[in-house]
Amino acid sequence: MAFTQLFSPISIGKLTLPNRIQRTSMVSGLATEDGHVTPEIIARYKREAKGGVGCIVVEAAVVLPSRSSYNLRISDDSFVDDLKGLVDGIREVNPEVKIGLQVVHFLKIAKSGWRQKVSDFKLEDIPVIVEQHVNACKRAKAAGFEFVELHMAHAYTLSSFLSLANDRTDEYGGALKNRMKLPIAVYEACRKEMGNDFPLGIRINGEDFHIMGTTLLQSTQIAKKFAALGVDYISVSGGSRFEDAPTPEPNSPPDPMAGYAGHRMSPWWWFPDGTHVYLATDIRKAVREAGYETPIIIAGKIRTPGHAEKIIEAQSADIIGLCRALLCDPDWPVKAKADKAKDIVRCTACNWCLESDSRMEKVNCSRWPEGNLNAPLPWNKKDARASKLSKAAE
Numbered sequence: 001m002a003f004t005q006l007f008s009p010i011s012i013g014k015l016t017l018p019n020r021i022q023r024t025s026m027v028s029g030l031a032t033e034d035g036h037v038t039p040e041i042i043a044r045y046k047r048e049a050k051g052g053v054g055c056i057v058v059e060a061a062v063v064l065p066s067r068s069s070y071n072l073r074i075s076d077d078s079f080v081d082d083l084k085g086l087v088d089g090i091r092e093v094n095p096e097v098k099i100g101l102q103v104v105h106f107l108k109i110a111k112s113g114w115r116q117k118v119s120d121f122k123l124e125d126i127p128v129i130v131e132q133h134v135n136a137c138k139r140a141k142a143a144g145f146e147f148v149e150l151h152m153a154h155a156y157t158l159s160s161f162l163s164l165a166n167d168r169t170d171e172y173g174g175a176l177k178n179r180m181k182l183p184i185a186v187y188e189a190c191r192k193e194m195g196n197d198f199p200l201g202i203r204i205n206g207e208d209f210h211i212m213g214t215t216l217l218q219s220t221q222i223a224k225k226f227a228a229l230g231v232d233y234i235s236v237s238g239g240s241r242f243e244d245a246p247t248p249e250p251n252s253p254p255d256p257m258a259g260y261a262g263h264r265m266s267p268w269w270w271f272p273d274g275t276h277v278y279l280a281t282d283i284r285k286a287v288r289e290a291g292y293e294t295p296i297i298i299a300g301k302i303r304t305p306g307h308a309e310k311i312i313e314a315q316s317a318d319i320i321g322l323c324r325a326l327l328c329d330p331d332w333p334v335k336a337k338a339d340k341a342k343d344i345v346r347c348t349a350c351n352w353c354l355e356s357d358s359r360m361e362k363v364n365c366s367r368w369p370e371g372n373l374n375a376p377l378p379w380n381k382k383d384a385r386a387s388k389l390s391k392a393a394e
Helices: 039-049 077-093 123-142 157-162 181-194 216-229 260-265 277-289 305-313 324-328 332-337 352-358 381-393
Strands: 010-012 015-017 021-023 055-062 098-104 147-152 200-207 233-238 296-298 319-322
Touching (some): 039 055, 039 077, 055 147, 077 098, 123 147, 157 181, 157 200, 181 200, 181 216, 200 277, 216 233, 233 260, 233 277, 277 296, 305 319, 319 324, 324 352
Parallel strands (some): 021 319, 055 098, 200 233, 296 319
Antiparallel strands (some): 010 015
16 A cells, blocks of 8 residues: 555544544535435545545534524524434445534625624623534534544634634633633533543634735644644645625625635645645644644645655654545545555646535536536546546537
8 A cells, every 4th residue: 555654543542443534524515495405415435434534524504503504503403313324324324534624614604795893792602602612512512423523623603703803802802812812711611511532622723814814823822722732633725715805896705715715725726736735734843842732634635645655754743634636536545545546536726616606506526427416336537537528428
């Protein structure tokens, strides 16, 4: 086996992953309009689980009772049975994969162009946000998930409190220790409820990638603080912020993916491979120098097993997060393990999937045969070429 580091086991808390490939959270648009699981979303995750990934972070489940069209929700107990069906479906095809759920509290937006800011929250709203995350963790465990990822990256609520763009003038804004108060309160309350044996991870921005945003200097401090608190892993991302998004068209909501920060979150074809690796490198170094062994996860245009292996060998990260690469070819892990890396259908970083989400369409891949909601089984380059030729002939 060529990629011995990539396919070595690693633990997050008391949970041991069979390899170091994580399917990071990616919105699919396959949930119902009110946030329930569908047969299509179960089929998506079953197809990806068949490919041999070490762990799956099921896409962001909203902790708010507010409607968030076509995103999963976990805001009340009525969603638990649906999510349990999703977990059972994944385990049916791959008993070894570890399954987690990302939970998220979002800032509201409107077609008028209005967007909610952290300064809009009243002090009495803060404990409610904490309680919503705690209840989401309890429901995730009841549904059979083996770990939870608290979403503290991108344009969402907890990330916006952490960001330098946080314009609050009270104890939850200003200095970094104040901006960390709500995210820390969420983590500590969830830890108290779930106990030390249930893994809790966080996803943070290594950089916000806009002028008034958090930089790597602040992110290393954030990472060290959460490592000291006992978080079981830190997943590093970046960008996707409202602050530098262009003014939306009339009757359209603001889009945090539309500006430079959005382009940096999901690197396009013109960005170098491993766009965000330097963020994980510095964060991991800071965490290790502080005396913590917290696993660091990195994602962002990592397309080949050889590149992933080098990242781990260089101690830039401990786990490789794959998102678009696994959407394109769910069999990426099994092909790599079988020394068939040349058979991987490589993501082109065209961001068709990302733009589908922005259009509130069902997310699929430009490399699949037209009309497919999932990669074919089996899936190889020959299939991809045949599909392309067929479309050209039409």
